[in-house]
Amino acid sequence: MRSFVPVLTVVTGIFAVWYLAAIWLNAPWAYDKATRSGEVLTLQTLIADTWSQDKPKLPAPHQVGIEIWETTVEKNITSKRSLIYHSWITLSATLLGFALGTGLGIALAIGIVYNRTMDMSVMPWVIASQTIPILALAPMIIVVLNAVGISGLLPKAMISMYLSFFPVVVGMVKGLRSPDAMQLDQMRTWNASPAQTFWRLRLPSSMPYLFTSLKVAMAASLVGAIVGELPTGAVAGLGARLLAGSYFGQTIQIWSALLMAAALAAALVSLVGLIQRITLKRMGMA
Amino acid sequence: MNASVISANRLDLTFQTNDGPVHALKDVSLDVAKGDFVSFIGPSGCGKTTFLRCMADLEHPTGGQITINGVRPEEARKARAYGYVFQAAGLYPWRTIGGNIRLPLEIMGYSKEDQAARVARVLELVELSGFEKKYPWQLSGGMQQRASIARALAFDADILLMDEPFGALDEIVRDHLNEQLLELWKRTEKTIAFVTHSIPEAVYLSTKIVVMSPRPGRITDVIDSPLPPDRPLDIRDTPEFLEVAHRVREGLRAGHLDD
Ligand SMILES: Nc1ncnc2c1ncn2[C@@H]1O[C@H](COP(=O)(O)OP(=O)(O)O)[C@@H](O)[C@H]1O
Ligand SMILES: [Mg+2]
Numbered sequence: 227m228r229s230f231v232p233v234l235t236v237v238t239g240i241f242a243v244w245y246l247a248a249i250w251l252n253a254p255w256a257y258d259k260a261t262r263s264g265e266v267l268t269l270q271t272l273i274a275d276t277w278s279q280d281k282p283k284l285p286a287p288h289q290v291g292i293e294i295w296e297t298t299v300e301k302n303i304t305s306k307r308s309l310i311y312h313s314w315i316t317l318s319a320t321l322l323g324f325a326l327g328t329g330l331g332i333a334l335a336i337g338i339v340y341n342r343t344m345d346m347s348v349m350p351w352v353i354a355s356q357t358i359p360i361l362a363l364a365p366m367i368i369v370v371l372n373a374v375g376i377s378g379l380l381p382k383a384m385i386s387m388y389l390s391f392f393p394v395v396v397g398m399v400k401g402l403r404s405p406d407a408m409q410l411d412q413m414r415t416w417n418a419s420p421a422q423t424f425w426r427l428r429l430p431s432s433m434p435y436l437f438t439s440l441k442v443a444m445a446a447s448l449v450g451a452i453v454g455e456l457p458t459g460a461v462a463g464l465g466a467r468l469l470a471g472s473y474f475g476q477t478i479q480i481w482s483a484l485l486m487a488a489a490l491a492a493a494l495v496s497l498v499g500l501i502q503r504i505t506l507k508r509m510g511m512a
Numbered sequence: 513m514n515a516s517v518i519s520a521n522r523l524d525l526t527f528q529t530n531d532g533p534v535h536a537l538k539d540v541s542l543d544v545a546k547g548d549f550v551s552f553i554g555p556s557g558c559g560k561t562t563f564l565r566c567m568a569d570l571e572h573p574t575g576g577q578i579t580i581n582g583v584r585p586e587e588a589r590k591a592r593a594y595g596y597v598f599q600a601a602g603l604y605p606w607r608t609i610g611g612n613i614r615l616p617l618e619i620m621g622y623s624k625e626d627q628a629a630r631v632a633r634v635l636e637l638v639e640l641s642g643f644e645k646k647y648p649w650q651l652s653g654g655m656q657q658r659a660s661i662a663r664a665l666a667f668d669a670d671i672l673l674m675d676e677p678f679g680a681l682d683e684i685v686r687d688h689l690n691e692q693l694l695e696l697w698k699r700t701e702k703t704i705a706f707v708t709h710s711i712p713e714a715v716y717l718s719t720k721i722v723v724m725s726p727r728p729g730r731i732t733d734v735i736d737s738p739l740p741p742d743r744p745l746d747i748r749d750t751p752e753f754l755e756v757a758h759r760v761r762e763g764l765r766a767g768h769l770d771d
Contacts, residue, residue, distance in 0.1 A: 408598050411570050415596040416616045417589055426615065430606050510605035510647050 244287050251283040252276035285478045293482040306462070309486055315463040317490060319379055319451040323386020324444055330387060331394025331443070332436075338395070339402045339428070340420065349399075356392050360385065360450065365457035382463075386450035390443035397439030401432025434511055437502035444494045452487060464490075517581060517671060517703045518544035518567055524575030525562055535728035536562040537573070542722060542731065546670075549697055549704045551714035552722045553760060554767065559729025560707040564673050567705065568596050580671065592620060594671035595664030599679050601656040603648040603663075610635070610644035613663045620667055634662040637696055654685040658692070665700065672704045678713070690716055691745060698741065711764075712748055715739075715756045723760055725767025733763035 249272070256275040260267045267275070277286040285293075294309060301308035334352065337344040364385050371381040405427050413423045455465025464483045471480035506512035525537040536559045544550050552560040565571035566578055569585035580588035588594065603612045610631050617627045635641050638658040648656055657677055664672060678686045694717060697704055708714050714721050715737065723733040737756055739747065747753050 408600060408602055412596070412598065412602055413619075414570060415568055415589065415594070416619045417592060418619045422619050426619070427604075430604070508606075510649055 241287055244284075245277070248282065248284045248286045249273055249276045252279055255279060255283070281475045282477055285481050289478050290481045290485060293478045294485065297482065309467070309482060312462055312464050312467050312483070313486055313490055316448070316451045316455065316465065316487070319382035319454065319463070320386055320444075320448045320490075320494070322379060322383035323450055324390050324447040326383060327387040327390030327443055327447060328394050328440065331391040331439070332398050334391070334395045335398030335402055336424075338399050340424075352392060352395050355388070360389060360453055361456075363388070364450075364453050368454065368457055382451050382454035385454035386447040389446040389450040393439040393442040393446065394436070397435040398432055401435030402428045404435065405431045430509065433509060434506060437498065437506070440498050441495050441502075444498050445491050448487065448491050448494065515545060516543040516579075517546050517548070518542070518550075518578075518705065519582075520563075520566075520576065520578045522576040523563075523566065523573050523578055525559075525566065525571065525573045537566070538728035538730045540576070540729075540731055542734065544703060544705065544720065546703055547701055548720050549694075549718050550706065550720045550722060551718040552705070552707045552724060553709060553711065553714045554724030554729075554732075554764065555726055556709065557729070558724040558726040558767075560724060561675055562729065563724075564596075564675050564705060564707055568594060568673055570596075592667060593669055594673050595667065595669045597657075597661055597664045597672065597674040597677045599676045601648070601653075601660040603656055603659060605648055607647075608644065609640065609646050609648065609651065609659050612648070612659060613666050616663060616667055622667070630666045634665045637665060637699070638662045639692065652685075654681050654689060657681065658689065661693070661696075665696075665702075670702050672702050674704065675707045676709070677706075679708075686710075686713070687745060693717065694743060711757050711760050715753060715760060716743060716745075716748060721756070721760055723763035723767065725764070732767040733759070735759055735763070 253272060253276055256267065256272055256279070259265075259275070265271075276282070278289070279285075282289070297307060297309040301310075303310045303314075305311060334344075334348060338348055339345070367384055367388070368381045371377070371384065402424075409427055409431075410423070413427060418426070451463070452465040452468070455463040456469055464487050467483035468480055471477065471483065503512065520540055520542045523537055523540040525535075527534040527536055540559075540563060542550075552563060554560055562571055566573050567580055567585060569589040578585060581591075581593050583591075603609070604615070607615065613631045613634060614627050617630060622630065631644065632641070635644055638661055640655060640658055640662065643651065643655070643659075648659070651659065657680075661674075661677065664674075678689050681689070690713060693704075697717075706714075706717060719737050719741075721733075721735040721737060722731055723735070724730065725732045735756060739752055739756065
């Protein structure tokens with residue numbers, strides 16, 4: 227509750243700046259229109275116009291708010307115009323990609339920790355994979371997978387996986403190596419097998435690292451799913467809404483899709499954070 | 513012919529470090545009989561931990577021989593011949609006290625009923641009955657260390673290797689734990705190798721005191737204690753006790769004068 231006032235202050239500040247920026251950016255169009263129709267704009271009519279244009283450069287917050295309201299609450303969720311429907315399409319690819327990325331990341335981390343050859347060779351490739359701009363790579367992944375007959379959810383999930391496995395590998399390698407020499411020696415005195423050491427010591431010890439990585443991976447996964455919807459001319463998903471919006475200059479639609487994506491990211495990351503708190507508390511590690 | 517539980521013969525260990533070789537153990541020979549309580553005492557860096565780790569097959573000597581129960585340390589470790597108590601309790605925060613004690617039993621494949629019976633027995637032995645379901649953070653440092661001793665006692669190892677187990681505890685708790693440890697040693701008839709740098713602790717607990725000195729780490733004196741097995745805490749004020757303590761102190765000083 228103590229954070230309420232500062233948060234409110236910041237939000238108010240953002241809205242103020244947003245409204246002012248809307249006036250500034252949309253004014254030229256308002257002046258153009260006025261000149262063409264021979265009207266004279268007072269400050270009041272100027273502001274009113276800049277906050278209510280059909281295709282503003284920057285829509286005002288309430289315009290975006292109304293758009294979101296109309297496309298979520300007032301639309302049937304199976305409708306192609308429902309933002310919930312599009313969010314669900316993107317969310318399903320995000321979650322699948324996140325699951326695949328987490329699996330791949332953990333598998334690679336185990337390989338790196340347990341296999342000397344992998345330890346020496348894999349990490350540079352993992353890092354190199356992330357230096358390729360995803361915008362360049364995404365169309366190729368989509369096209370190649372389409373060529374072999376895979377389309378729909380999976381290609382998008384692959385791009386999500388591609389972005390989300392990275393933080394998991396990095397975090398889990400550190401996490402699986404976090405038991406100290408004494409704990410490992412202790413296992414040795416009991417003549418524990420590598421599998422026993424893994425399940426009983428290394429894996430539980432890595433949990434704080436895993437959850438930190440999962441938060442980053444979740445956000446990256448959502449970005450991946452949206453980026454995966456851009457190059458295919460997908461008809462559904464938040465990415466498709468962004469793309470369609472930009473084709474037709476529907477800035478209000480773009481902004482509502484953007485805000486929806488941000489809200490989705492916040493919700494997903496908080497969910498991981500909640501699971502993290504509960505798990506680590508139960509494990510006595512928080 | 514070998515009745516010794518721990519037998520070291522001209523043991524040598526040199527660590528290769530970036531600052532050159534460190535001679536941690538030089539020409540260390542020692543025989544420990546079954547049921548002995550041996551303490552290793554000496555200034556820090558004299559190789560006490562290294563010696564104990566050699567017994568546990570956690571360190572590999574660069575010269576000489578060492579046997580545990582008549583076999584190489586590696587075989588002894590694989591036969592789970594010893595329990596090792598580290599300076600830090602090292603309990604897993606995500607396991608209860610009972611769960612922590614059960615850990616080596618699970619690893620060694622004891623049956624569920626056997627595990628439960630053993631956990632209950634060793635908890636009683638270290639006077640922690642009733643704490644089985646508690647988590648480590650709910651226990652004081654001294655209780656955690658007792659739990660870690662219980663963990664080392666839970667399986668059938670007749671040797672207990674302890675590296676300054678009470679080093680981080682205050683003196684009152686320490687006195688109490690020393691009394692308990694002595695009681696436990698008498699009841700279980702284990703052979704105990706115990707590292708300390710406290711003279712009273714060494715004299716109070718041991719049947720045999722090994723005095724070591726550093727650079728290179730070596731044994732300077734081995735004292736067989738004349739004290740009786742029954743030792744109330746106030747035995748520490750008796751002339752016999754002070755006599756042994758004096759000899760240990762002399763041994764430590766002699767090791768220092770060589771520098
Ligand atoms: N793993 C290691 N690598 C290099 N040097 C070590 C290692 N372990 C111990 N030493 C050195 O060996 C000597 C003896 O150490 P240690 O057995 O820990 O002494 P103590 O337990 O009596 O304090 C010290 O000089 C220490 O720095
Ligand atoms: Mg030491």
